[in-house]
Amino acid sequence: MSGPATLSPLSVYHGSLRLLDRISLCLTPGRTVALVGQSGAGKSLTAAALAGALPPTLTREGGVLSTRDGRVPQVASLLQNPRSAFNPLMTMEAHALETLATVGVRGQAARQRIAAALEDAGLAPEVRNAYAFELSGGMLQRMMLALGLMQQASFLIADEPTSDLDPRSCQRSLSLIETVVREHGMGVLLITHDLGVVNACADEVHVISEGRLVESTTPETLCCAPSSDAARRLLAAHHALYDEEPL
Numbered sequence: 001m002s003g004p005a006t007l008s009p010l011s012v013y014h015g016s017l018r019l020l021d022r023i024s025l026c027l028t029p030g031r032t033v034a035l036v037g038q039s040g041a042g043k044s045l046t047a048a049a050l051a052g053a054l055p056p057t058l059t060r061e062g063g064v065l066s067t068r069d070g071r072v073p074q075v076a077s078l079l080q081n082p083r084s085a086f087n088p089l090m091t092m093e094a095h096a097l098e099t100l101a102t103v104g105v106r107g108q109a110a111r112q113r114i115a116a117a118l119e120d121a122g123l124a125p126e127v128r129n130a131y132a133f134e135l136s137g138g139m140l141q142r143m144m145l146a147l148g149l150m151q152q153a154s155f156l157i158a159d160e161p162t163s164d165l166d167p168r169s170c171q172r173s174l175s176l177i178e179t180v181v182r183e184h185g186m187g188v189l190l191i192t193h194d195l196g197v198v199n200a201c202a203d204e205v206h207v208i209s210e211g212r213l214v215e216s217t218t219p220e221t222l223c224c225a226p227s228s229d230a231a232r233r234l235l236a237a238h239h240a241l242y243d244e245e246p247l
């Protein structure tokens with residue numbers, strides 16, 4: 001497990017249009033950092049850049065995540081739509097073996113890591129023989145997490161992991177993230193527009209608006225004394241949606 005890692009200022013362009021403007025973040029093992037913002041603010045682009053998955057039509061400047069000693073840490077992803085992360089023609093074991101080969105783990109050692117990671121992610125051993133179409137969205141999210149655990153990734157980028165989930169699945173997804181932070185010491189970047197999720201999980205929160213970070217604070221301060229217009233708009237939207245005190 002690595003120490004804290006810093007994202008060097010990240011800018012992303014579509015032609016001459018700047019979509020992200022010098023986004024800089026620090027991720028720390030065992031801590032959850034939330035990135036919140038309205039639709040179109042730049043959350044998913046930040047996640048994609050961190051995961052090395054920006055669309056080829058976009059160009060980037062900076063945005064290298066590195067530790068103090070200059071190493072680039074392993075980063076795992078938990079996507080909004082986990083089904084899109086799996087090849088429908090490959091079993092979960094084939095995905096796992098492919099992932100482990102990228103970090104040089106093969107043979108018996110790979111099989112042992114797969115068994116341990118499935119168990120840690122709360123999946124039955126038989127899941128290794130399943131194809132994506134045989135698993136629910138929640139199980140596929142767990143499998144994504146298992147892939148991160150078996151790689152011994154230091155950080156997890158969770159992009160809207162609770163969107164489109166019913167309340168029970170939402171709770172399960174959040175407790176899974178809590179487990180990787182508490183028991184495996186991963187550092188998490190949690191991308192969401194839901195301030196309730198921020199309050200439940202995050203140690204610190206950054207607000208993004210029109211591709212720029214406009215506020216960095218604690219969940220408590222964001223709820224009680226937000227300093228940016230963007231954060232105030234998010235709070236107002238939360239009030240309007242839930243018709244109650246937001247956090």
Ligand SMILES: Nc1ncnc2c1ncn2[C@@H]1O[C@H](COP(=O)(O)OP(=O)(O)OP(=O)(O)O)[C@@H](O)[C@H]1O
Pocket residue numbers: 014019037038039040041042043044045046055057058193
């Ligand atoms: N492939 C792309 N080509 C051109 N522009 C893009 C591309 N992907 C995203 N954008 C633009 O970049 C901006 C940020 O998009 P992004 O998807 O990061 O927003 P977001 O904060 O994740 O929003 P949401 O919560 O709706 O997912 C938006 O203006 C979007 O239209």
